Amino acid sequence: MKNMLSLLVLFLVLVGCEDEDRRDLVSEPEAEEVADTVPTLVGEYIYVADAGVLRGKDFVYGVKIDSMAQVLAEEVQPYKDQEFDMVKVKVKVKIEQNRRREGWKEVIEIREIIDVLEDKKTPEDQNIEE
Template identity: 45%
Template structure:
C-alpha cells in the first residue's frame, strides 16, 4: 500500500509540473495594435540603396519598398544633388508594425504621393 501511495504522489507531481510548462508555451505575446487608417504624413524622404526613410518633426518611419515607394524614389532622385539629400514630400500612408526585428518599430506603406517639394506642377506624380 505504501508503494502504491508513493507512485501516486510521483504521478501527481509529474502531471502538475507538465501543465505549468504547457500553459507557458500556449500564451501568446502581447502586441500593440497599430491604427489601420491612412494618414497624411509630411516629412523629408531619403532613399539609399535598398532602404528608404521618411522623417518628420515628431516621427521617423522606415518605408515599405513597393511600386509606389520606388516611384517616389525615382521622382526624388531627379531633385537630389547627392545620394544622402533628403527631399520634403507629403504622402498618404498606412502605418504598420515592422514585421522584422531590425530597424524601426513602425514602417509606412505609401498609398498615394500628394506632393514633392521642388517638383514642377507639370510633372506627373502618379
C-alpha cells in the same frame, strides 16, 4: 356586391394612409461627409540601396519597399544634389508594426504620392553649382 364594396373600402384605406417610414425610405438621403482615414505625412524622404526612410518633425519611419516607394524615389531624384540628400514630400500612408526585429518599430506603406515639396532645379542651376 358586398365583396366589391369591401375591397374598394380596403383599397381606399390603404392608399389614403400615409406611411411616414415609407416616405423616409423614398426620399433621398443627405450625403454624408466621410473623413479620410488614411493619414497624410509631410517629411523628408530618402531612398538608398533598397532602404527608405521618411523623417518628419516628430517621427521617423522606415518605408516598406514596394513599387510606390520606388516611384517616389524616381520622382525625388531631380531634386537631389547628392546621393544622400533628403527631399521633402507629402504622402498618404498606411502605418503598421514592423514584423522584422531590426530597424524601426513601425514602418509605412506609401499609398499615394501627393506632392514633392522641393523646388525643382533647372539644368542651368545644376551647371552653376558644379
